Each structure stands twice: as C-alpha cells, then as structure tokens.
Amino acid sequence: MQRTDTAPKPVSMPKLSRETIVNIAVMAILLALPLWASSIGEDYYVNLASLITIFAIAGVGLNFAIGQGGMVSFGHAAFFGIGGYTTGIAAFHSFEETLFVAMPFAISGTNQMLIIWIVAMVICGIAALAIGAISLRTEGVYFIMITLAFAQMIYYFAISWPTYGGEDGLSIYLRNQLPMVDAESALTFFLVCFILLLGAIFVSARLSGSRFGAALGTARMNETRLATSGIDPFPIKLTGFVISAMITGLAGALFAELNGFVGPSMLSWHRSGEIMVFVILGGVGRLYGPVIGAALFVLLETYIGEWTQHWQLLLGLALLGVVLFARGGVMGMIAGRARHD
Amino acid sequence: MTKPVLEVKGLHKSFGALQATKNVSLDLKPNEIHALIGPNGAGKSTLIGQIAGWITPDSGSIYLDGEDVTSETVASRSRKGLGRSFQVSSLAMEVSARRNVMLSVQASQGSSFRFWKQTKSDEELRETARNWLRKVGLSGREDIAVSELSHGERRQVEVACALALAPKALLLDEPMAGLGPTGSIQLTEFLEEIRPEIPILLIEHDMDAVFRLADRITVLVGGAAILSGSVDEIRASALVREAYLGEEA
Numbered sequence: 001m002q003r004t005d006t007a008p009k010p011v012s013m014p015k016l017s018r019e020t021i022v023n024i025a026v027m028a029i030l031l032a033l034p035l036w037a038s039s040i041g042e043d044y045y046v047n048l049a050s051l052i053t054i055f056a057i058a059g060v061g062l063n064f065a066i067g068q069g070g071m072v073s074f075g076h077a078a079f080f081g082i083g084g085y086t087t088g089i090a091a092f093h094s095f096e097e098t099l100f101v102a103m104p105f106a107i108s109g110t111n112q113m114l115i116i117w118i119v120a121m122v123i124c125g126i127a128a129l130a131i132g133a134i135s136l137r138t139e140g141v142y143f144i145m146i147t148l149a150f151a152q153m154i155y156y157f158a159i160s161w162p163t164y165g166g167e168d169g170l171s172i173y174l175r176n177q178l179p180m181v182d183a184e185s186a187l188t189f190f191l192v193c194f195i196l197l198l199g200a201i202f203v204s205a206r207l208s209g210s211r212f213g214a215a216l217g218t219a220r221m222n223e224t225r226l227a228t229s230g231i232d233p234f235p236i237k238l239t240g241f242v243i244s245a246m247i248t249g250l251a252g253a254l255f256a257e258l259n260g261f262v263g264p265s266m267l268s269w270h271r272s273g274e275i276m277v278f279v280i281l282g283g284v285g286r287l288y289g290p291v292i293g294a295a296l297f298v299l300l301e302t303y304i305g306e307w308t309q310h311w312q313l314l315l316g317l318a319l320l321g322v323v324l325f326a327r328g329g330v331m332g333m334i335a336g337r338a339r340h341d
Numbered sequence: 342m343t344k345p346v347l348e349v350k351g352l353h354k355s356f357g358a359l360q361a362t363k364n365v366s367l368d369l370k371p372n373e374i375h376a377l378i379g380p381n382g383a384g385k386s387t388l389i390g391q392i393a394g395w396i397t398p399d400s401g402s403i404y405l406d407g408e409d410v411t412s413e414t415v416a417s418r419s420r421k422g423l424g425r426s427f428q429v430s431s432l433a434m435e436v437s438a439r440r441n442v443m444l445s446v447q448a449s450q451g452s453s454f455r456f457w458k459q460t461k462s463d464e465e466l467r468e469t470a471r472n473w474l475r476k477v478g479l480s481g482r483e484d485i486a487v488s489e490l491s492h493g494e495r496r497q498v499e500v501a502c503a504l505a506l507a508p509k510a511l512l513l514d515e516p517m518a519g520l521g522p523t524g525s526i527q528l529t530e531f532l533e534e535i536r537p538e539i540p541i542l543l544i545e546h547d548m549d550a551v552f553r554l555a556d557r558i559t560v561l562v563g564g565a566a567i568l569s570g571s572v573d574e575i576r577a578s579a580l581v582r583e584a585y586l587g588e589e590a
C-alpha cells in the first residue's frame with residue numbers, strides 16, 4: 001500500500017541531531033562562564049565572553065555570505081569598522097553636543113544604543129549595496145580581491161579623516177545607553193550581546209530556510225541552475241551580501257561599545273582575515289560554527305598569546321589542519337558532515 | 342500557417358577564427374518535435390546556448406512567441422517559457438531532486454524575495470515539485486541527493502525542473518545520452534506524450550529516437566544548417582548520408 005501524506009504523523013519527540021546537541025552545549029558554556037565569573041566578581045572574564053560573542057556575531061554575518069551564498073568576502077572588516085565608527089561618531093557628537101550634519105537638516109549625535117544599532121546596520125547595508133553591486137560582477141579570486149580593495153579604501157579614508165581621530169581613532173568616554181538596563185555593567189552588556197547573537201543566528205537560520213535562502217543556496221551550489229530556473233542570480237546574491245554586511249556591522253557597533261574605542265584597526269585587512277578565520281575554523285555554512293571559531297580564536301589569542309608571541313603560528317597550524325583534514329571545520333569534526341534535504 | 346513558438350533568424354557566432362554558428366535560421370511550431378542533428382563539433386550546443394541566452398550571438402535574433410528575446414537574460418528567457426536540459430546536466434548536486442524542482446516551482450510562482458516562511462514546511466511547494474518528479478518517472482526518488490542519482494535520472498530531474506516553469510518550448514541537448522535502452526524508450530514515450538502541449542527542439546545522436554519522434558529534422562554541419570526537411574527527406578538525402586550518417590545509412 002502506498003503511504004499517503006494525509007495520514008496523521010505519529011507524535012514523537014524529535015530526535016536531536018548531533019549538531020543540535022553541540023550547538024546547545026556551546027551556547028550553554030558561553031552563557032554559564034560569564035554568569036559564574038560575574039558572581040565571583042571577575043569582570044575580566046565577562047568581557048572576554050562578550051568579545052567572543054561579538055566576534056561570533058561578525059562571523060555569523062560573514063558565514064551567511066560564504067556558507068549560504070558562496071560569496072567569499074575578504075572585506076568584511078569594512079562593515080565591522082563602519083558599525084564601529086557609527087557608534088564612535090554618534091557618541092562623539094552626543095558627548096560634545098555638536099551636530100553631525102547641520103545642513104540641509106540637523107542630525108545630532110545620540111547615546112542611545114538601539115538607535116545607533118539601527119543606523120549602523122542601515123549604513124552598512126547601503127555600503128554593502130554599493131560594494132556588492134560592483135564586486136558581484138566578478139567571481140572567485142577576483143571577488144576576494146575586489147572586496148579586499150574596497151575595505152582598504154575605507155581603511156585609508158578613516159586614517160585620513162582628522163575630525164574622527166584619523167590614525168589615533170576615537171574614544172567613547174561613556175558607554176552608550178539602553179532603555180531600562182544598565183549597559184555599563186559588564187554582565188548586562190554580555191547578556192545583551194548574547195541575546196543579539198541568538199537573534200543573528202535565528203535570523204540567519206530563518207532566511208536560509210526561506211524561498212530566498214533556497215535561491216541564495218543555489219547561487220552557491222550552481223548558478224547555472226538558478227538562472228535556468230528563471231531566477232536572476234545577481235539580485236539574490238546582492239541581497240544576501242547586504243544582509244550579511246548588516247549583521248557584521250551590528251557586531252562592529254557592539255565591539256566599539258565593549259572597548260570604548262574605535263580606530264582604523266577595526267577596518268584593517270587583518271580584521272577581515274580574522275572574521276574569516278572564525279567562519280572557517282568553526283565550519284563554513286554551519287549555523288553555530290562562528291561561535292566555536294570565535295571562541296577558539298579568542299582563547300588562543302588570550303592564553304597562548306600571553307605565553308608566546310607566536311600564538312598566530314599555532315592558529316595558522318590549527319587552520320591548516322582544519323582546511324586539510326576537516327572540511328567542515330571544528331563543527332564538522334565533532335558533528336559530522338552538514339545535512340541537506 | 343501556424344505561428345512558430347520559437348524562431349531563430351540569421352544567427353552568427355564565432356569563437357576567434359572558428360565559426361561555430363553560420364547564418365542559422367530555424368523555427369519551432371506548436372505540437373512539433375524539431376530535431377537538430379549533426380556530427381560532433383557541428384555547433385549544436387552552441388546554437389542551443391544562444392537560444393537559451395548563455396552565449397551572446399555576434400548577430401541575428403531570437404523570438405519567443407513572437408517577442409524578440411535576443412537581449413534578455415537567461416533567467417528572463419526561462420521565465421518567459423524557454424525550458425532546457427543540458428548536455429551535461431546542471432543541477433544543485435548536494436540537495437535532493439525535490440529541492441531542485443522546488444526552486445523552479447517557486448520561480449514559476451513569482452517571487453524568490455520571500456524571507457520568512459520556511460520552504461521545508463511549505464506543503465504546496467513540496468507537493469507540486471513531487472508531482473513534476475512523478476510525471477517524469479522519478480516517483481520515490483525525490484528525496485535522494487542529486488549527486489547520488491544516475492546520469493539518466495539527473496536528466497529526468499532537469500526535465501522536471503523545466504516543466505515546472507510551464508514552458509512554451511523545450512530545448513533538450515542529447516537527453517538520451519547515458520540512459521540505456523529502456524531509459525531511452527521510456528523517455529521517447531514521455532516526449533511523445535508532452536509534444537501536444539510543449540514543442541521540443543531536440544538535439545540527439547540516437548537516430549532511432551530521432552526518426553521516431555521528429556516531425557522535422559535540421560542538419561547542422563560546420564556551424565551551418567545544410568538541410569532541413571521531413572524525416573523521409575532527410576533519410577533520402579545523399580548530402581546527409583555523406584556529411585553525417587556515413588555508411589550506416
């Protein structure tokens with residue numbers, strides 16, 4: 001007899017996949033450690049967890065471009081930095097009580113994080129629209145190079161803009177504010193970052209599973225198929241690129257808050273490389289991969305870096321190992337190959 | 342006389358010194374299977390590539406349903422009703438056959454700019470895709486990754502993808518290749534079945550299938566259409582025997 005789809009499905013507990021278990025474990029550890037550290041008054045570790053969380057958000061953004069859309073951007077520091085500078089500049093004008101733009105209409109600074117986040121994401125989106133519109137006409141190595149070139153342009157622009165500190169960067173003297181909570185508290189700020197990370201992952205997952213996500217995924221797997229199915233690849237990829245940039249831009253805004261400082265280093269190509277490391281180390285296309293990647297990166301930098309200047313050598317070896325032996329990154333090693341339907 | 346669904350006028354294409362398409366004109370009428378035959382390297386795939394939009398012709402025009410589509414993108418031509426299968430199938434290999442067809446179904450329904458609803462639980466989308474796969478004879482195989490399907494099955498998936506777009510014309514580049522005898526017979530029957538709805542421009546080396554299916558045959562040699570006629574005319578032509586069919590005819 002043929003099985004019909006109208007038959008009621010048996011009710012059962014959904015079986016958790018290995019990857020889901022890893023995801024839950026990783027997020028639980030990331031949440032538990034700062035809670036514990038805060039309870040014993042060690043804000044240093046809370047801030048370290050915030051750093052991991054923020055880097056993870058930046059990675060989730062880039063992972064959407066690379067893992068879902070196949071767009072290997074080597075210029076995501078541009079968006080990370082733009083997010084950061086938006087925060088710095090808004091805070092600067094708010095602190096000095098000056099106007100950012102006087103004519104034709106007045107735009108003042110603000111110290112409200114919610115507004116800053118939205119503005120930062122919008123500006124990143126516009127920047128990505130322009131950068132993507134040009135870069136996405138190329139492919140492969142050319143795309144990598146042209147995104148790098150755009151990020152470098154913005155980097156040099158920031159260096160040569162004396163109003164906002166030029167090479168020295170810009171200090172944010174008072175952390176910006178959130179309604180109802182005390183963002184000055186390390187733990188509160190961590191929790192805010194953590195919630196935003198969950199939000200970024202959730203949005204990324206939803207989008208990947210939508211019709212848009214199906215089209216974007218096909219752009220990665222086989223662009224010929226996408227076009228043959230009657231869907232123009234360019235607008236799909238451009239939209240994916242913009243969304244990716246906005247998520248990374250939000251991370252940049254949080255990074256500026258955490259450090260109380262923005263500088264051109266946020267825009268440097270090293271930063272682009274680091275964000276890419278989070279993604280590759282964790283596992284390209286794995287939803288929670290960037291969390292693992294960012295955590296490993298920060299822990300290596302903090303603990304091995306304290307012990308030897310050559311921690312990057314170790315990082316390099318770890319990357320080499322992942323690229324050569326575990327194509328799915330650390331997530332691939334623990335949870336096996338990614339599953340498709 | 343019935344209006345052609347697809348019309349190609351005076352197409353030229355050179356790759357450097359090589360003239361791959363030399364002043365080719367042909368058309369496809371409703372209810373017909375028009376076969377395109379010719380030796381390897383004759384320029385058949387290049388011609389299909391220009392009709393589908395992958396290759397830009399040096400000169401000449403392409404009309405679909407009376408509309409000039411020469412400067413349209415591949416995607417736009419697909420949406421306007423040009424379905425095709427490739428000589429070497431081109432699918433998203435990592436995902437299931439159903440996923441590939443679902444993409445065509447979603448394109449045929451309009452927007453891919455829908456960001457929230459999950460396709461996994463979109464029963465209508467999944468069911469429509471399954472029906473197309475059943476139609477091409479892939480019932481029960483819909484959830485297998487394309488990379489694990491045989492070459493013949495992949496071809497069938499491609500045809501299902503094309504049909505899901507409700508095409509006005511189909512361009513099939515050697516659909517029988519790699520199918521094996523039973524597969525060929527099944528596909529031949531299937532093409533017979535859809536011919537009344539969708540005319541087909543068929544490139545095929547399997548002469549049994551061509552002679553059985555075709556209403557008209559055009560012979561392409563060295564980029565030029567040297568002859569066009571009914572099956573009997575082509576069979577009888579000394580020119581074709583010499584240029585293409587060789588001794589076996």
Ligand SMILES: Nc1ncnc2c1ncn2[C@@H]1O[C@H](COP(=O)(O)OP(=O)(O)OP(=O)(O)O)[C@@H](O)[C@H]1O
Pocket residue numbers: 356359361379380381382383384385386387388428
């Ligand atoms: N992009 C290209 N650049 C240069 N030459 C090309 C290109 N594409 C095709 N050709 C050449 O054009 C000629 C026609 O090729 P085409 O693939 O259209 O032949 P075909 O009739 O489909 O052959 P087959 O039966 O082997 O599939 C060949 O000589 C081929 O080498």
Ligand SMILES: [Mg+2]
Pocket residue numbers: 385386387428514
């Ligand atoms: Mg060919």
